[in-house]
Amino acid sequence: xxxxxxxxxxxxxxxxQSMTLQCAQDMNHNSMYWYRQxxxxxxxxxxxxxxxxxxxxxxxxxxxxxxxxNKREFSLRLESAAPSQTSVYFCASSEALQGGYExxxxxxxxxxxT
Amino acid sequence: xxxxxxxxxxxxxxxxxxxxxxxxNNIATNDYITWYQQFPSQGPRFIIQGYKTKVTNEVxxxxxxxxxxxxxxxxxxVSLSDTAVYYCLVGDSxxxxxNxxxxxxxxxxxIP
Numbered sequence: 618x619x620x621x622x623x624x625x626x627x628x629x630x631x632x633x634q635s636m637t638l639q640c641a642q643d644m645n646h647n648s649m650y651w652y653r654q655x656x657x658x659x660x661x662x663x664x665x666x667x668x669x670x671x672x673x674x675x676x677x678x679x680x681x682x683x684x685x686x687n688k689r690e691f692s693l694r695l696e697s698a699a700p701s702q703t704s705v706y707f708c709a710s711s712e713a714l715q716g717g718y719e720x721x722x723x724x725x726x727x728x729x730x731t
Numbered sequence: 732x733x734x735x736x737x738x739x740x741x742x743x744x745x746x747x748x749x750x751x752x753x754x755x756n757n758i759a760t761n762d763y764i765t766w767y768q769q770f771p772s773q774g775p776r777f778i779i780q781g782y783k784t785k786v787t788n789e790v791x792x793x794x795x796x797x798x799x800x801x802x803x804x805x806x807x808x809v810s811l812s813d814t815a816v817y818y819c820l821v822g823d824s825x826x827x828x829x830n831x832x833x834x835x836x837x838x839x840x841x842i843p
Contacts, residue, residue, distance in 0.1 A: 659834045716823045717823075717824060718828070720767075720777060722774025722776070725772070
C-alpha cells in the first residue's frame with residue numbers, strides 16, 4: 618500500500634497563477650484533510666472532508682477551494698496564488714473508529730509563490 | 732476550542748527516558764488526545780492516542796490524569812533517531828474537525 622500520496626512534490630508559482638494540489642489515499646478512509654505548515658510552525662487545517670461528498674472549512678480556508686472527487690481523492694485548489702500562500706501543504710486521511718484523530722499524512726508539497 | 736500548550740523545546744541524552752507534557756485545559760468530554768512525531772521534510776506520523784489513564788504501545792506511553800487537563804508522552808530510552816518535533820492534538824473526530832489544532836509542538840533534541 619502506498620498510503621497517502623501527493624503531487625506535485627515541489628511547485629513554484631507567480632502571484633496570481635492558479636494550481637491544484639492532488640492527494641490520494643489507498644486505505645479506504647472516509648475522512649481526508651488539507652493542512653499547511655509555515656516554517657517553524659505547527660500545522661493549520663485548511664479544509665477537511667469527513668466523508669465522500671462533504672467538505673468543511675478549517676482554521677485557514679481563505680484563498681483555497683477543495684474537491685472530494687471520490688473516496689480516494691481530495692484536491693486543493695489555489696485560484697489566485699499569493700506570496701502568503703508559500704508553505705508546505707500536507708494531505709492526511711483517517712478513519713474515525715473511536716473519535717480520535719489517528720491520521721496518516723502524505724509527504725507534502727512544497728509551494729513557493731513569488 | 733481545545734487548544735494545547737507544550738514546551739517549545741527539550742534536550743535529552745541518549746538512553747534516557749523523556750517525558751513531554753501537553754496542557755489542554757479546555758478539553759471536551761468526548762475529546763481524545765493524540766500525539767504525533769514529525770521529522771524534517773516529512774509529514775507527521777501517528778505515535779499514540781488515548782482518552783484516559785494510561786496507554787502503552789511499542790514505541791511510547793501516554794499518561795492522562797483523571798481531570799484530563801494535561802497529558803504526558805513518555806519515550807523510553809531515546810536514541811538519536813528520536814530527534815524530532817512532537818505534537819499533541821486534542822479533538823473528537825465524530826463531531827467534526829473544524830476546531831482541529833496542532834499547535835507548535837515540542838522540538839526534542841537527543842544528544843549523544
